[in-house]
Amino acid sequence: MSNLKTALQKLVAQAKTRGLSQLSEEHVQGSYTVKALEALGWNDGGWIINSSQEHTGKRPDIVLKD
Numbered sequence: 001m002s003n004l005k006t007a008l009q010k011l012v013a014q015a016k017t018r019g020l021s022q023l024s025e026e027h028v029q030g031s032y033t034v035k036a037l038e039a040l041g042w043n044d045g046g047w048i049i050n051s052s053q054e055h056t057g058k059r060p061d062i063v064l065k066d
Contacts, residue, residue, distance in 0.1 A: 004039055004040070007035075007039040008036065008039055011032055011035055011036055011039070014032075015028075015032050018031075020032070025061070029049070029061060029062065033061075033062065034047075037062075037064075042064065045065075046064060046065050047062050047063065047064050047065065048062070048063045048065065049061070049062055050062075051063065
């Protein structure tokens with residue numbers, strides 16, 4: 001089994017144990033989404049959290065940069 005698959009399965013198991021659907025969106029993003037992105041090879045220089053989009057002004061939760 002690949003390291004990526006193992007890391008993602010561990011995150012999913014933790015989320016299920018903690019009752020993911022009962023947690024706040026902010027908690028899920030901070031505890032799970034960021035860790036999933038890191039497992040996929042992103043780092044904190046590769047995303048922007050809660051910043052206005054240039055063209056629409058809307059605030060997406062996470063924007064992934066190239």
